[in-house]
Amino acid sequence: MRFVLPSSHSTHGVCGRPGQLLHSVCWKCIEPDTTGCFGCGLFLLSQCEGSSLNFGVRWQKITIVGVGLLGGSIGLAVRKNRLARHVVGFVRREASIADCRQTGAVSHATLDIEEAVSGADLVVLCTPIGQMRSLAEQFVHVLKPGAVVTDVGSVKLPVVRQLEPLIANAGAHFVGSHPMAGSEKAGVHAARADLFNCAVCVITPTARSHKPAVRQLEQFWHAIGARTIKLDPAKHDALVGFSSHLPHVVAAALARRVLDPARPKEQALLCAEGFKDTTRVASSSPEMWSDIAVANKRNLARAIDMFIAELRAFRFALDREDARALTKFFDTAKSRRDAWCAARQTTTGR
Incomplete structure (x- = not known):
């Protein structure tokens, strides 16, 4: 650029x-x-x-529905950059209010979703995908006219189909988001103000999207450090099925199989840094990833089938002791990953 x-x-x-x-x-x-x-x-x-940015107040009130890792990180980034006069969090448990207070993720936390959303200029849904519609139905009647509603879900098409008309009927605007940032850790105590620095955030507008709302959402993600791209919701889901959802399944399968208690007791002792790195995301929330898998089942199934085909091709070469094919397999993987890492370093510094 x-x-x-x-x-x-x-x-x-x-x-x-x-x-x-x-x-x-x-x-x-x-x-x-x-x-x-x-x-x-x-x-x-x-x-x-x-770096440090000071964009000044752009919103009077931002509401975060679900103050965990992502919601808490958004709150911390918004407050650090003074992007809103009020940052309100909706939580489900009394103990979570104390956690929010302790971490400073929001300026006010409440168990009352109507109180949280009322008067908000921007509402960010940071809950499991399966809960978003029911929560939206609880607060839609108190939405401020013209408010922008978004989410951070890892699957976009079903969320957009459910929430876009619901929010539009209330006189507000829904536009989907997916920040490609996170951690295997969960909860507001794992939140970080710099979580989105240089991360890609996918925005998924549709033909019905309100263009000024899309621009506001881009400004918001830029302001907390992210780089934005726009994708059709269906295309987003197909791509993350390979790049995000499949790796979680593979990591979980490795952890299940290799660390099975039925295996020899020495097995775990022989799992070193490579195994730890490869299976890191297997420590993510089981409930969240079960939710994601079901929501994106068609794309994830396609990715699994292609991955199995790749393993079968490797197994065929292995059975034949085809050194040339095996070397080509590893060489292709190395060159593609090295190129990806170099491009990522250029654009993000990481």
Whole structure:
């Protein structure tokens, strides 16, 4: 992406590249389709590790429905960057209110979903996918006219189909989101204000989406550090079926099989860093991933079938002791991953 300095604008702190902070400049994007521009024409590059942005108050009230790892991280980032006067969290348990207070993830937490959502300019659903519709039905009647509602779910098509008309009938606007950031850890105590720094956030507008609402949502994710791309909900689900959902299934299968108590007791002692890295995401929430698997079952099944075919091809070469085919298998994997890592380093610094 190329940037030029405009002739005059008020100053902002802007991150030029990971780890570098440029002060007192505004950048004007001359390739707006790359990651999107603000409605005012200014493009403030997303914050990366080592940077600090101060966008100023843009929303009066942001509500986070479900203050766990992602919801808590959003709250911390919003408060750190002073993007809203009020950051309210809806939680289900009294103990969670104390957790929110302790971590500072929101300025106010409540068990009353109507109180949480009433008057909010932006509502972010951070609950399991299967709970989103029922929760939306509980607060839709108190939505502020023109409010923007989004989510952080890992599957988009069923969520968009359920929530877009429901929210539209209340005079508000739903646009789906999926920040490609997270951790195998859960709960607000695992939340981090920098979780979204330089992460890709997929926004999934439809033909019915309110364009100003889409732009507001892009601004929001940029303001807490993410880089945004737009995808059709169905295309998003097909792609994450391979890149996110399949790896979770593979990690879980490895952990189940290799760490089965029926295996020799020495087995676990021979699991080193490679096994730990490969199976890290198997420690994620079982309930959440069961929910995701069912919601994206068709795409996940297709990804599993293709993965099994890959393993069968490897097994065929192994049975034949075909060293050339086996070397090609590993060489192709290495070159593709190395290229991906290099591109990721260039764009994110990680």
